Amino acid sequence: MPLILCEHCSIAVTLGQLPDNHKASCPRCGHVLTRAYPNIVDRMLIFSISALLCLAISTIFGFVEMSVQGQERQVSLLDTSSRLAQNNDWILAAISLLVLIVIPSIFAALLAYLSFSLKIGQAKNSTIRLLRAISFIGFWNMCEIYFLGILVSMVKIASLAHISFGIAFYSYAFFVLFLFAAYMHFDKYQLSQLIKKSISTQQNKVLPNDLA
Ligand SMILES: [Zn+2]
Incomplete structure (x- = not known):
């Protein structure tokens, strides 16, 4: 599960997949950690x-x-x-x-x-x-x-x-x-997850060719 650091109180929070139009807030200070826009x-x-x-x-x-x-x-x-x-x-x-x-x-x-x-x-x-x-x-x-x-x-x-x-x-x-x-x-959190997903998709595409 990915971790996200609260910018206000520095607590590390474990986040799962957020549904669209939902937000995650810090359990300690209530600061909005991330928003999942569709x-x-x-x-x-x-x-x-x-x-x-x-x-x-x-x-x-x-x-x-x-x-x-x-x-x-x-x-x-x-x-x-x-x-x-x-x-x-x-x-x-x-x-x-x-x-x-x-x-x-x-x-x-x-x-x-x-x-x-x-x-x-x-x-x-x-x-x-x-x-x-x-x-x-x-x-x-x-x-x-x-x-x-x-x-x-x-x-x-x-x-x-x-x-x-x-x-x-x-x-x-x-x-x-x-x-x-x-x-x-x-x-930043949502986009960094999308970047990681994009990188792993590219690596999975390259691997079969390399093995061949
Ligand atoms: Zn906080």
Whole structure:
């Protein structure tokens, strides 16, 4: 029976196979140890690829259009970083580019890669390390905080200028939602069990050929 360690109180708990839509909680502190989502791989794959597509769309089209005293100006998602770089705020430009585009896109791409590897049954021992990498990047992913910050600033600007949201704004909103949905299904215990199952299936397929 596989063991799972509670992240809160460090107790080791033996877990059997969980039915779909069930969760297991720590007997000592009540912390949720794992959740068994149905079709976890398919869902993660669809949500992460949808997130990547939405992010790509949001970098192409206009994010927001502002109109003040007859003067109109369109701002794109990448303008945030490029304007800061033009003002020689290189560190802020790099941070905004990392938070907005780079970290979320790596995060979504790794989730897509992980679920695709499992979908085609090609998970390897190194895929277990990928789970740790995704957890680490997930900790630093702040795109939803950035998006909330934009909404708050838009409310303030709305009293000074006429604002209309472009395709990129809605696309980025969907990106945040899809990425959240993909990460919601990222259950390290369930995925590590699927990775082990995939590796043992591959080994069982190889063995008869080797013997022949
Ligand atoms: Zn616990």
